[in-house]
Amino acid sequence: MPNRTVFIVSDHTGITAESVARxxxxxxxxxxxxxxxxxxxxxxxxxxxxxAEIRSVHEAQGVRPIVFSTLxxxxxxxxxxxAPALVFDLFRPYxxxxxxxxxxxxxPRVGRFHSIGDAGVYFSRIDAVDFALAxxxxxGSKHYAQAEVILVGVSRAGKTPTCLxxxxxxxxxxxxxxxxxxxxERLTLPGVLQPFRSKIFGLTIDxxxxxxxxxxxxxGSRYATLEQCRxxxxxxxxxxKNNGIRYFDTTTSSIEEIATTIVQNAGLxxxxx
Numbered sequence: 173m174p175n176r177t178v179f180i181v182s183d184h185t186g187i188t189a190e191s192v193a194r195x196x197x198x199x200x201x202x203x204x205x206x207x208x209x210x211x212x213x214x215x216x217x218x219x220x221x222x223x224a225e226i227r228s229v230h231e232a233q234g235v236r237p238i239v240f241s242t243l244x245x246x247x248x249x250x251x252x253x254x255a256p257a258l259v260f261d262l263f264r265p266y267x268x269x270x271x272x273x274x275x276x277x278x279x280p281r282v283g284r285f286h287s288i289g290d291a292g293v294y295f296s297r298i299d300a301v302d303f304a305l306a307x308x309x310x311x312g313s314k315h316y317a318q319a320e321v322i323l324v325g326v327s328r329a330g331k332t333p334t335c336l337x338x339x340x341x342x343x344x345x346x347x348x349x350x351x352x353x354x355x356x357e358r359l360t361l362p363g364v365l366q367p368f369r370s371k372i373f374g375l376t377i378d379x380x381x382x383x384x385x386x387x388x389x390x391x392g393s394r395y396a397t398l399e400q401c402r403x404x405x406x407x408x409x410x411x412x413k414n415n416g417i418r419y420f421d422t423t424t425s426s427i428e429e430i431a432t433t434i435v436q437n438a439g440l441x442x443x444x445x
Contacts, residue, residue, distance in 0.1 A: 175204040177229050177237040181222060181252060183244055186211040189262055193240040205238075213243070219251045226255040293343065300339030300346070307347035308332055313364045316347055321438055322368055323348040324412075325375035326404045327395075328385045330422040330430065334375070337431045344440055356407035361415050373434050374412040374419030379405045381423050 178197065180190045186209050197205050210222055229237050239259040243249045246264075253259050267278045306312045307319065309332065316322060321338065323331040323346060331348035338344040355362055365372060379402040386396035394400055412419040418437060422430055434440075 175206060175233075176235060177206045177208060177233065179222065179226060179237055179239045179257070180207060180209045180211075181213055181219075181239060181241045181243060182211050183214040183248070184211065184242070186242065189240040189242045192262055193238075197238075214245070214248070216248065216251060219248050223252065223255040226257050230256040297340060297343040300343045301336060302339075303345045304332075304335040304339045304347070308335065310349050312347070313349075316364070316368050316371075318345060319347040319368070319371055320345045320440055321373055321434055322346070322365065322371050323373055323375055323434075324351060324365065324417070325419075326351050326377070326382070326401075326408050328382060328389070329375040329377045330427065331375055333427050334422075334430050334434070337427045338434065341428075341431065342435055342440070344435065346434075351404070351408050351411065355411065356404065359407070359411050359414050361411070361417075369415070369417075371438075372417050373437070374408065374417045375422050375430070376405060376409055376412070376419055377421065378423040 178193055180186045180193060182189050190207070190209060193207070197203070208225075210218075213219060213222065226237050226239065237255075237257045239252065239255065239257045240262060241249060241252055241259060242262050243252065244263065249261055249264065253261075271278055303315070303318070307315055321344060323334060325331055325348075327350050331350070335346040335348050338346040349362070349365060361369065361372075379398060382401040382405060383396060383398045386393075386401065390396050409419065411417070420430060420433055425433075
């Protein structure tokens, strides 16, 4: 089966279109997709250039590219649909149905979904990202009282990206703490974490996957050996069990899945305004 090229066309960031595209196409594991993002496309000349690019890909590959679009201008959408591609307009079908149901005409505006809207919520998310950076990798432990969650696990288990995603997407203040040799020997929570047991979530990972990640980062090091990875993961899971810490396996889970699981289990509000 040939690879397929996927165009993400938007008159704003394209984040919505790409999220939908990747979610849908993830169901087709036997196909390899190449994504081409074309954000901030809002003129006829730009659309015509993209149509020409799509035509070139079609001729070279012999199969139609797939296009996901969140263009708000109907004329630009119509122009894009002339391309030799399978085109999904992610707004228009829903807007027409909602218009009939609500008895009100939509007022398209570029970037409406990703505009600030509620400034208070927006700045709380920025504050949460700053908090994640200030408390990353065991730093800023004096701020743990202000954390809503504290992620604990071995190095490269996915703590930092999950904390950043929790902050940026959900406005959740998340800190993280890396387990070290001394923690494995004692199998007790480090003293700095003891007062915050209820906020702690453990992250674990398959040792072989961890070995591959660490080898890419520090090839040839003891830190990256499969033996060391197996030891650390085993001891970390023992520590979690001995201390009644909830923990999740990150091996096959996306950052979005991990973050959502933590938000749900912690009973946190999703500040998505």
